[in-house]
Amino acid sequence: MKIFIYPPNSLILSDLVERFGHEPLVLMSEIQERVTNPDIDSPPLNITEKDLKRGLHYVAIEAPSGIRGRMGVIGPLIDEAQAAIIIENANLNFGCLGCARAANYIKYLIRKKNIPILTIQYPTD
Amino acid sequence: MMNSSKEQSLKETRIVVLSPDSRLTPEILAKKVIHLPLIVKVTCWGLILSGDPSIIQNALKEICPLDPTRIFTKRRGYPPGDPRICRFHRGGGPRPGFHYLEFEATLLPLISQALETPLTKEISPPPKPLKKKPLSVKALRKIIDETAK
Numbered sequence: 001m002k003i004f005i006y007p008p009n010s011l012i013l014s015d016l017v018e019r020f021g022h023e024p025l026v027l028m029s030e031i032q033e034r035v036t037n038p039d040i041d042s043p044p045l046n047i048t049e050k051d052l053k054r055g056l057h058y059v060a061i062e063a064p065s066g067i068r069g070r071m072g073v074i075g076p077l078i079d080e081a082q083a084a085i086i087i088e089n090a091n092l093n094f095g096c097l098g099c100a101r102a103a104n105y106i107k108y109l110i111r112k113k114n115i116p117i118l119t120i121q122y123p124t125d
Numbered sequence: 126m127m128n129s130s131k132e133q134s135l136k137e138t139r140i141v142v143l144s145p146d147s148r149l150t151p152e153i154l155a156k157k158v159i160h161l162p163l164i165v166k167v168t169c170w171g172l173i174l175s176g177d178p179s180i181i182q183n184a185l186k187e188i189c190p191l192d193p194t195r196i197f198t199k200r201r202g203y204p205p206g207d208p209r210i211c212r213f214h215r216g217g218g219p220r221p222g223f224h225y226l227e228f229e230a231t232l233l234p235l236i237s238q239a240l241e242t243p244l245t246k247e248i249s250p251p252p253k254p255l256k257k258k259p260l261s262v263k264a265l266r267k268i269i270d271e272t273a274k
Contacts, residue, residue, distance in 0.1 A: 031202030
């Protein structure tokens with residue numbers, strides 16, 4: 001089963017999903033396609049116009065380019081997902097995942113998809 | 126350049142992270158897979174393996190049984206030594222993504238502990254929330270009548 005994980009680059013979630021025999025849908029596979037593609041347009045991350053256009057499938061044109069770019073990369077993973085694991089309020093949501101609006105939108109799209117979702121609050125004690 | 130990039134896009138890069146409480150060292154893991162046709166890079170937290178996905182799976186089959194609950198793996202986007210993120214080419218400092226990995230590595234002993242002692246008793250699923258029924262016309266009329274008095 002293809003399982004979308006959120007945060008999508010988590011080592012722990014990705015490993016646990018694979019360990020129990022499923023396929024994690026992770027950000028790294030999408031990034032690999034972009035950084036090792038022969039048509040590198042805008043190094044270092046190679047986020048191209050194509051990604052921004054693809055982002056428009058998920059968000060409106062008025063959305064900031066950061067959200068559009070993120071959705072262009074993460075959106076196709078959500079389309080592929082057959083189930084999802086979401087960690088809410090994770091302390092590890094920083095760096096490229098630090099965009100709160102994109103995070104809300106990702107969670108909204110997953111919930112709209114009507115697939116089995118395991119939502120876990122990040123433990124604090 | 127074009128061919129090498131195409132070859133690169135067919136390859137997979139995977140990181141192998143050792144939990145801080147593991148008795149193994151990255152060098153011990155590297156010795157197990159050094160004979161395979163892979164690029165193996167030893168780091169302070171584990172290994173970076175790059176090459177054919179099927180060979181990487183074979184490498185993991187050799188590595189993981191050494192300490193199954195304390196060895197964690199995930200895919201990585203960039204190939205090892207990529208000048209775009211390599212510290213050597215960027216003049217030092219942590220590479221992009223390192224802080225995230227460092228943070229998660231501190232949690233790994235807890236995950237190892239959970240994997241070693243799984244909860245044996247079954248937890249019943251949480252009760253389903255009751256579906257809210259729309260207010261009936263009769264009830265609404267009753268409320269209106271009461272407030273109008």
